[in-house]
Amino acid sequence: MRTALIVGNWKMNKTASEAAAFVHELAKRLPASSSVELVVAPPFTALESVRAALGPSSPIQLGAQNLFWEDHGAYTGEVSAPMLRDLGCRYVILGHSERRTLFGEQDDGIHKKIRAALTHGLRPILCVGESLAQRESGKTDGALTQQLKGSLAGLAPQAMAAIVIAYEPVWAIGTGRAATTEQAVAAHRTIREFLAGTWSPAIAKAARILYGGSVTPQNIESLLQSDQIDGALIGGACLQIDSFATIASVAGSLGV
Numbered sequence: 001m002r003t004a005l006i007v008g009n010w011k012m013n014k015t016a017s018e019a020a021a022f023v024h025e026l027a028k029r030l031p032a033s034s035s036v037e038l039v040v041a042p043p044f045t046a047l048e049s050v051r052a053a054l055g056p057s058s059p060i061q062l063g064a065q066n067l068f069w070e071d072h073g074a075y076t077g078e079v080s081a082p083m084l085r086d087l088g089c090r091y092v093i094l095g096h097s098e099r100r101t102l103f104g105e106q107d108d109g110i111h112k113k114i115r116a117a118l119t120h121g122l123r124p125i126l127c128v129g130e131s132l133a134q135r136e137s138g139k140t141d142g143a144l145t146q147q148l149k150g151s152l153a154g155l156a157p158q159a160m161a162a163i164v165i166a167y168e169p170v171w172a173i174g175t176g177r178a179a180t181t182e183q184a185v186a187a188h189r190t191i192r193e194f195l196a197g198t199w200s201p202a203i204a205k206a207a208r209i210l211y212g213g214s215v216t217p218q219n220i221e222s223l224l225q226s227d228q229i230d231g232a233l234i235g236g237a238c239l240q241i242d243s244f245a246t247i248a249s250v251a252g253s254l255g256v
């Protein structure tokens with residue numbers, strides 16, 4: 001059975017001190033044990049303060065929002081996988097649609113980032129998703145398959161075990177217009193079919209696929225009730241303690 005995963009992507013929000021105060025409070029609101037894995041992905045500048053605030057035995061794990069594929073060198077402004085690993089990161093979000101649209105990231109660069117993450121023991125959370133225009137012209141499956149192929153092709157079966165995929169339709173991000181459970185399930189099936197065809201049915205079955213895009217305490221239950229949806233990648237709703245804690249406890253109570 002796949003362990004459910006709830007990831008809070010804070011995007012460019014919270015200073016280091018705000019972030020530390022936030023997780024300190026959040027930790028108090030979570031049950032002592034849960035069947036769900038919880039991850040927060042603060043900005044780079046807050047990773048150290050969040051790690052210190054969580055302490056060594058926290059059930060909340062640390063993730064980053066991006067990395068650069070080289071280990072070190074003359075790459076002004078970039079942060080590498082070994083740097084993130086050294087700060088205690090376990091996960092890294094890669095290929096987010098904001099990185100693709102605002103910063104010109106493409107599948108070949110995302111592929112290099114995935115390889116760098118895997119080399120240094122970070123679990124990539126690869127984001128894929130169609131635009132509204134692609135959905136409305138019936139190109140959702142093609143868009144998803146192309147992104148998956150471009151960023152994952154050539155990875156060994158063992159590498160696939162560490163990879164989480166997040167289906168984030170671009171039109172649902174930050175819009176308050178989440179995909180319906182049916183739309184999300186259909187996309188997750190497409191992703192699993194790609195994994196089965198490219199690697200094996202066993203890899204497709206074991207892969208954790210999250211949904212992201214306007215997830216709230218109100219819609220999380222319906223989304224997680226499908227056995228195709230293994231968790232959520234959350235933006236806006238993870239910036240408030242109440243809504244993050246509620247989402248975590250709903251996911252925990254469903255035992256997905």
Ligand code: 13P
Nearest residue numbers: 009173174213214235236
């Ligand atoms: P929202 O939950 O704010 O729609 O953001 C989703 C997202 O982009 C998470 O990576």
